[in-house]
Amino acid sequence: MVGDVHRADGPGQRLPDNVALIGPMGVGKSTAGRKLAARLGLVYVDTDELVIEAAGRSVSELFAAHGEGEFRRLEADAIRAACERTGLVISVGGGAILRAENVERLRANAVVVLLDGDPLTLASRVGRGVRDGSRPLLEGVEDVAARLAALRDERADAHAGAAHVTIDTSGASTRATVGAIVEALTGLAREAADGEPLVPEAADGDEDARAAADRERDARAAADRPRPEAHT
Numbered sequence: 001m002v003g004d005v006h007r008a009d010g011p012g013q014r015l016p017d018n019v020a021l022i023g024p025m026g027v028g029k030s031t032a033g034r035k036l037a038a039r040l041g042l043v044y045v046d047t048d049e050l051v052i053e054a055a056g057r058s059v060s061e062l063f064a065a066h067g068e069g070e071f072r073r074l075e076a077d078a079i080r081a082a083c084e085r086t087g088l089v090i091s092v093g094g095g096a097i098l099r100a101e102n103v104e105r106l107r108a109n110a111v112v113v114l115l116d117g118d119p120l121t122l123a124s125r126v127g128r129g130v131r132d133g134s135r136p137l138l139e140g141v142e143d144v145a146a147r148l149a150a151l152r153d154e155r156a157d158a159h160a161g162a163a164h165v166t167i168d169t170s171g172a173s174t175r176a177t178v179g180a181i182v183e184a185l186t187g188l189a190r191e192a193a194d195g196e197p198l199v200p201e202a203a204d205g206d207e208d209a210r211a212a213a214d215r216e217r218d219a220r221a222a223a224d225r226p227r228p229e230a231h232t
């Protein structure tokens, strides 16, 4: 059932004009988000980047100077600002779903897509970026995979409660993940009463070329295609 994907403002509702990507640290929200925005012709924003801009320092510096609480306050401000806009793909910082106000705002103003991945996948993805100043919760941690697994478990309920749709990206390429997100959004848009598709329809005459490109992409991604799973 996708009823609660609609704006809660009565009949004639349509799907929200934003897409929000949530999920565990390192799952690929920023990487997939940029590509998704390009593919859908939407503007990409990343709440971590908005916080860095507002604070004038890296996430790690902010944690060190003012603590996680200040980071979370700026993160909530960033989400509020993003949710006042439309036409965005919003990559949401990994821990933002722990605040109910963030979840409420995101669900009301975006289709919320949870990108998930098993702990080994997460560990392999963050491996290269552990010391880039963006993930203070992993700094100085010996067993990054165990820490990521623990955080993912702690946040599993919050993630499930926040998501309209979940996509398992374990072992999937970014291209396959973006394809699965588009497929899920298209499905939701078609099912939404009076909803307009979030994915632009192909222009007349483009249909065959687009279908051929889709078939080619699907064939390439078939081996590792993640399965979207809709939630109420």
Ligand SMILES: Nc1ncnc2c1ncn2[C@@H]1O[C@H](COP(=O)(O)OP(=O)(O)OP(=O)(O)O)[C@@H](O)[C@H]1O
Binding pocket: 023, 024, 025, 026, 027, 028, 029, 030, 031, 032, 048, 091, 093, 094, 124, 125, 126, 128, 129, 134, 135, 169, 172, 173, 174, 175, 177
């Ligand atoms: N599907 C994928 N397959 C392989 N590598 C990926 C994939 N998605 C992302 N990566 C790589 O994993 C790393 C982490 O990705 P990214 O920064 O997008 O994660 P994130 O979810 O935004 O993390 P954070 O919550 O910390 O912001 C990057 O180095 C990226 O290139």
Ligand SMILES: O=C(O)C1=C[C@@H](O)[C@@H](O)[C@H](O)C1
Binding pocket: 024, 025, 048, 059, 092, 093, 094, 095, 096, 134, 135, 136, 137
């Ligand atoms: O999972 C988390 O709590 C975090 C994820 C990152 O996106 C950053 O928002 C920050 O490193 C905290």
Ligand SMILES: [Mg+2]
Binding pocket: 029, 030, 031, 046, 048, 091
């Ligand atoms: Mg990110």
